[in-house]
Amino acid sequence: MKNAHDLVEQARTRIQEIPLGDAEAAIQAADIVIDVREADEFREGHINGATNIPRGLLEFKLSGTPELGARDMNIVLxxxxxxxxxxxxxxxxxxxxxxxxxxxxxxxxxxxxxxPVAKPSLPSFE
Known part of the structure; x- marks a missing residue:
């Protein structure tokens, strides 16, 4: 029986995980940067220009959004x-x-x- 850690380690054996030092160049070359955290995590701060698509909705969102359907897009997660x-x-x-x-x-x-971290600004009521 596998646990979540086992599944993550198994996934890592077959994906391209880039070191932080290469992240900025990958982000600049990306067609889309996707933050797969939950919406509340994203609102606390995120990488500038990232699109929030929570992990639980990812496959559905990409399948249902024609502009995200090109299989040759450069995607950074x-x-x-x-x-x-x-x-x-x-x-x-x-x-x-x-x-x-x-x-x-x-x-x-x-x-x-x-x-750098982007944080949405809240409206001022003063």
Whole structure:
């Protein structure tokens, strides 16, 4: 019987997980950067330009959105620590996407390295 950690490690053996040092170049070359964390996590801060598609909706969203259907798109994925992104990358590869990358260490590694973080601004009621 496998647990979540086992599934993540299995996914990592067949995906392209890029080190944080290569993440900015991969993001610049990407057609889309997808944050697979939950919406509340995304609202707390995210990589600038990322689109939030939570892990639980990813396959459905990509299947139901024609502009995301091109299997040769350059896709970069991330989550909090890279587990959900690894599972997501494996799933997208199974769907036929050819150029999928996951950022090792995820958003936690990104913020720990002092990389820029986008935070939505709340309206001022003053």
């Amino acid at each position: 991330y989550c909090k620590t890279s587990g959900r992104a690894a599972l997501s990358a494996a799933s997208l590869q199974d769907m036929g996407y050819l150029h999928v990358k996951s950022i090792a260490g995820g958003f936690d590694a990104w913020t720990e390295a002092g990389k």
